[in-house]
Amino acid sequence: xxxxxxxxxxxxxxxxxxxxxxxxxxxxxxxxxxxxxxxxxxxxxxxxxxxxxxxxxxxxxxxxxxxxxxxxxxxxxxxxxxxxxxxxxxxxxxxxxxxxxxxxxxxxxxxxxxxxxxxxxxxxxxxxxxxxxxxxxxxxxxxxxxxxxxxxxxxxxxxxxxxxxxxxxxxxxxxxxxxxxxxxxxxxxxxxxxxxxxxxxxxxxxxxxxxxxxxxxxxxxxxxxxxxxxxxxxxxxxxxxxxxxxxxxxxxxxxxxxxxxxxxxxxxxxxxxxxxxxxxxxxx
Numbered sequence: 001x002x003x004x005x006x007x008x009x010x011x012x013x014x015x016x017x018x019x020x021x022x023x024x025x026x027x028x029x030x031x032x033x034x035x036x037x038x039x040x041x042x043x044x045x046x047x048x049x050x051x052x053x054x055x056x057x058x059x060x061x062x063x064x065x066x067x068x069x070x071x072x073x074x075x076x077x078x079x080x081x082x083x084x085x086x087x088x089x090x091x092x093x094x095x096x097x098x099x100x101x102x103x104x105x106x107x108x109x110x111x112x113x114x115x116x117x118x119x120x121x122x123x124x125x126x127x128x129x130x131x132x133x134x135x136x137x138x139x140x141x142x143x144x145x146x147x148x149x150x151x152x153x154x155x156x157x158x159x160x161x162x163x164x165x166x167x168x169x170x171x172x173x174x175x176x177x178x179x180x181x182x183x184x185x186x187x188x189x190x191x192x193x194x195x196x197x198x199x200x201x202x203x204x205x206x207x208x209x210x211x212x213x214x215x216x217x218x219x220x221x222x223x224x225x226x227x228x229x230x231x232x233x234x235x236x237x238x239x240x241x242x243x244x245x246x247x248x249x250x251x252x253x254x255x256x257x258x259x260x261x262x263x264x265x266x267x268x269x270x271x272x273x274x275x276x277x278x279x280x281x282x283x284x
Contacts, residue, residue, distance in 0.1 A: 004243040005235055006228040009034055013250045017258050030250065033257075035227045037249030037272075038236060044276070045283055046151060046221050049239055052144075054218040058210035059138035061180060062088075067131040072100065075109075075120045082114040083136065090140050092209070093120075094178060096133040101125035105174065108136075137180065137209035140189065142201040148223035150204065153186045155216055162186055162216075173207050180211040242279060248272035 010030055011021055019026045042050075062083050069078045077093075088111040098104060104125055111118040126132065143150070153162045163185050170187040189205040204218065225233050236243055252269035255261040 003235070003240055006031075006034070007230045007234060009236075009243065009246050009250070010230070012247050013254060016247075016251055017254050019258065030254070031227075031229065033250040033253050034246050036253070037246050038228060039224065040249065041238070041245065041276075042224050045280060046149065047238070047279075048283060050148075050221050050237060051151065052146070052220055052222045054144050054147075054220065056141045056204065056216045056218060058141070058183065058206070058212070058214045058216065059091075060213050061209065061211045062091075062136040066134075068093075068095070068134045069130045070095070070124050070126050070128065070132055072126065072128045073123050075123050077118050077120060077124065079116045079118070080131070082116050084111075085114055087112045087115075088118065088136060088138070090203075091136050091138045093118075094135045094137070095126050097129075098126045098132075100127040103178065105178070137211075139207065139209050140203045140205045143188070143204055143218065143220065145201045146222045147202055147218075147220045149221040150186075150188050150218060151221060152219040153183075153204075153216055154219070155183055155214060158182065167205075170205055170207055177208065179208040181208045182212075182214055183210060183216060184208060186216075242275065245272060245275045245279075248275065 010027060013030050013034065014021050014027065017030075019030070021027060064081075064083055066080045066083055068080070088108050091108050091111075093106045093108060095104075095106070106124060106126075107121045109119050109121040150164065153164060155162050162183055165185050165187050167187050167189050170185055170189065173185060183206040185207045187205050188202050190203050206216075222237070225237060228234065228236060236246060238245075248268050248271045252265050252272050255265040255268065
C-alpha cells in the first residue's frame with residue numbers, strides 16, 4: 001500500500017529540480033517549500049480528514065443550603081461549608097439580594113477541591129454580608145489542546161441545533177440573561193490561561209447557565225501538527241492519495257526559484273490547482 005512520507009516527497013522534489021539529495025542546505029530549503037505548501041493547503045478548507053470529536057458533559061448547578069461571606073471591594077469570599085468535591089476555578093457565582101450592583105455575575109479565579117475559600121477574578125461589588133445566598137454554574141469548558149476550530153456542537157432532545165455565535169453575542173446574552181437550562185448558544189471564547197495561545201486549551205462558553213448534566217458532542221478541526229521533517233512528524237495529516245499535491249505545490253515554487261523556469265512553475269501550479277479543485281469538490 002502506498003504511503004508517501006515527507007522524506008519521499010522531499011526526494012521527489014529534489015530529483016525533479018535536479019538538486020543533490022546529499023546537499024543538506026538544498027534539502028532544508030526544499031523542506032521549507034514543502035511545509036509552506038502544507039500550511040497553505042491546511043488553511044484553505046476545513047478538510048474532512050482533519051475533523052475530530054470531543055464529548056463534554058456539563059456540570060450541574062451548585063445551589064445548596066450553604067451561604068457565602070462577601071466583603072465589598074474584596075476578591076476573597078468564604079462559603080459556610082465546602083460546596084464541591086472538585087475545584088470550581090473558572091465557574092461563575094450569582095448572588096441574590098445584591099442591591100449594590102444588581103445582576104452582577106462573578107467569576108471564581110481560584111478554588112480548590114472541598115475548600116470553603118475562593119478568590120474572585122476582581123473585587124466584589126456586592127454589599128458586605130456574611131450570609132448571602134448564591135448559585136454557582138460551570139459555563140466554560142476546556143476544549144482539547146489540538147482544537148483549531150469548532151465546526152459543530154451537537155446536543156440531544158431538541159429539534160433546533162445549538163447556535164454557534166461570537167464572543168460578543170454570548171457576552172451580551174450573559175449581561176442581560178441569568179437564565180439556566182439546556183445549552184442553546186456556544187462560543188469559543190478564550191484560552192484557559194490568558195495570553196498563552198500555544199500551550200493553553202481554548203474554552204467553549206455556553207448559555208444558558210447549565211442547571212444539569214447535559215451531553216455535548218464537539219466536532220472540530222484539529223490543529224496542524226508541527227512542521228514535517230524526516231525525523232517526525234514524517235507523515236502529512238492528509239489521505240495518501242492526495243499527498244502528491246505537496247510535490248506539485250513545492251515544484252510550482254521551486255522551478256522559478258531554483259532554475260528560473262517560469263514555464264514549468266506555471267505547469268505545476270496548474271497541476272496543483274487541478275488536484276485541489278478535485279479535493280474541494282469531494283469536500284462539498
